[in-house]
Amino acid sequence: MISLAGRDILHGWGKFTLTGLGLGLLIGVTLTMGGVYRGMVDDARVLLDNSGADLWVVQQETLGPYAESSSIYDDAWRSVAGMPGVEAAANVTYLTTQVRRGTEDVRAMVVGVDPGMPGSPGQPGYLTAGRHIARSHYEAVADAATGFRTGDEIRIRRNTYTVVGLTRRMVSSGGDPMIFIPLKDAQEAQFLKDNDSILQQRRRTASNPSLNRPGVPGLLESVIASQSANLNVNAVLVRLLPGADPEETAAHIRRWLRLEVYTREQMEEILLGKLIATSSRQIGMFLVILAVVSAAIVAFIIYTLTLGKIREIAVLKLIGTKNRTIVAMILQQAVGLGVLGFMIGKISATFWAPFFPKFVLLEARDAVTGFAAVIVMCVLASFLAIRAALRVDPAEAIGG
């Protein structure tokens, strides 16, 4: 049996391919949008995984340290480390800022970590080049997405750092690449201002008579010194002993230390439920629109193709072709268009996804779902054409 659909496609393969290309690009955009969403979720998940933490200890009444700013004293970690169930606790600071290398700058999340032996919470879990931070100042490990290489000199706020190592997929929930520097340098970067501000502040303090008393030598210096001290961090990351219950340890810390504590599940909920919720809704709406537009295009194309064959369909009906055969022809054409479009779409999406500035995650299950959706859409979209074809009166072929 001849495949009418196949022959018709072959006969007009140029038109069919072009249509498939257009549809395919549209599908590719749809798949990519889905990938953008998945990438955002993955960024959040990866952020939590890479921190190496089981618990996040932050300022009370905040959703920090990622969704909201949080500030706690940097000696709080000692009390946390002593809590039952805690294997290791480490201070960490987060600061999103522009980082300069030569004349170009890059937006990055600067993470202040304890420069001790690699493996403390907050430090990157694996490297792709170089080594971990060994000195207690002025060294950095950067994510490869910054474009930096080992040996580069980069400038963060007031100081210059040497990039000693590179990592991969260390990103903030917003998709900004991370740069790890020693904690003290990070505290200074976050809480100490630039030189002009410092001088102004000193002048202001010196002109304050209650702080600059002539009868008390050394008072002014002490006050200025205390203003320049930076005793805060954004969070304490906790790693639990094997077998320790996260919620139990968290409750302990909350009760005795009057700090807020989030477990891994709670952090994920905060990031996904609050931080990226709006963006994901936005993407969801866009996906719906794309799907509707794609369906409309397929419907229009198939309908036009069918209308162009109305006379042939009448003839076929007259000379004895079953309705079933004609419907199958239209359906096969629609589905064929869908398959071609999907293939082009999947290849396009795979091709251009790495060029996006933020991580685009194309998952196999999304491709499968997308394929099923495209086929269903093509079938539904062909109903209009099928209806037109069924309505054709074979008697039309006989003129007059």
Added chain:
Amino acid sequence: MAERLKRGITIEGLRKRYGSGETAVDALKGVDMAVSPGEVVGLIGPSGSGKSTLLKCLGAVIEPTAGRMTLGDDVIYDGKWKIKDLRALRRDRIGFIFQAPYLIPFLDVTDNVALLPMLAGRSDGESRKRAKELLEALDVGHRASAMPSRLSGGEQQRVAIARALANRPPVILADEPTAPLDSERALSVITILNAMAKQYETAIIVVTHDEKIIPTFRRIYRIRDGKTEEMAGRGPGLLEGEPGLPAVEA
């Protein structure tokens, strides 16, 4: 008369009314016709006389209002359709030739002809073989693998004829098959039809108002105001095996 009615196609008292009530139109008011296998008859009449309606009834695409139709040994209409699957009837037992060739543009010549046997259930190989035979017989065998758009008008028409014959239907309905053709080509088509009718024992009804070919028919039905009358034609047809010479009737 009795031999004629044995096979071929027979119509008795066929009526067709369009619409109902006051706006009803009686297109056919009692048509009688009989065509024997191998016979080529003409069906002439002015426009609006019910020619197309009659053709559509013969082709089982519209349902008559009353009357009786017989095809071969089967009564196909007797006040209502006696055949359940009209499409299969058309596919297997009625061949159609239209004013224009109406070949399927995306099938090559062979497949255009082979389509009907395939739809009837024959194997691809056998269908194509038969198609090629018909094409050879119609002298377009050398264009078997070309696409229809590449053929000349006359070649396309011959392919259309081959298609109509593909399932060896007992009756072929031809609707103005020579309308667009010049006299040489027109006579050529009629000659072919006569030859095919004889070879395959098919009854062929040719609806026409083409003056060029009317003289070739041995029998003509004239339809006027929904009724037919049989007339003797000038042409010898091919029943008697004589080459036909055109002769004009007044």
Added chain:
Amino acid sequence: MRSGPLAPVPVTAAAVEKRSVAPALYGIGVVESGAVFRVGPTSPGRVREVFVEVGDRVEAGQKVAVMDPVDLDQRRAAQEASIARLEASVRAASARTSETGARKEYAQAQSKRYDNLLKSGAVSVDAAEAKRQERLVTAAAWTSANADLQASRAELERAKADLAALASQKENLDLLAPAAGLVSARASEPGTTAVAGQAVVEIIDTGSIRVSVRFDQATASGLRAGLPADIVLRSGNGRVSGGAILRVEPVADPVTEELIAKAVFSEMPDPLPPLGELAEVTVKLPPLPETPVVPDGALQRYAGRRGVWIIINGAIVFRPVTTGRRDLAGTVQILEGLEGGERVVVYSARALTPKNRVKVLETLEGMKP
């Protein structure tokens, strides 16, 4: 299968070597002077004149500034007058003491005589009683006069001491450099008042210039006096000066969790580094015995433990290890868990699990981030 979760993970590998690791400690320090002399008045006064400028070199005992005497001379005169008055008081008290003393003697003798007479019945009991009474009264009067005399004498001594103090203060109007050094600050200008303890001139001992350097407590084990140190001044353009650790301070900083040490230059840089300039100090510790070592990038965590991934035929096995010390190039001692010669994953494109297969490449550069 080139991408996706089932694809092999690109990694680089290295063989575990057996080497000696020479750890080093790194800290940031500030240039300071061992001895800073803040020269100022011992009592409030007004600065009259300052003789030195910042950057001048001074000798020990050199007069660097002088305070205004203000009312010092008047006070001295007042004090001398006071002393004269007190001397007169003393004389008066002394006279009174003598007088009351004489009376006391007399009353005592009388009382004794009358007591004897009472025994022989020559006088009445009342009379003897009266003489006894007198004896007591005069004794008390004498005691009082004597006390007055002591008090007056003491006051006189005190006034004399005050006078001596005023005299030494006059001496102290001269502010002298206690030792040879460099003037680092002129804290008060002539005409300003300075309180006791406030510095008018600051002098540093250039010979005691050193770097006060802080080391993270967690990584500073092995720090002790005598170790060689490389010092790089922030303004020195990367030039390394040799030095050594002078001492480790007995008091650490519990707030910043740092140890404080003093490092000295083996040759004082010329020009002198300004006080307060930052310097990077690297202390080289003696090399440790040979052990298996890995680059620190090879250390990863899995299932709650720290270790390395060993490559066997394209598959990976996690080996927990115990680490020792690390040098500044990132080489880590492995004390337990490796023998040497094993092939371990150094850099990886992803966090690894035992299910992953790996593809060993020369380098991971050029991989899409």
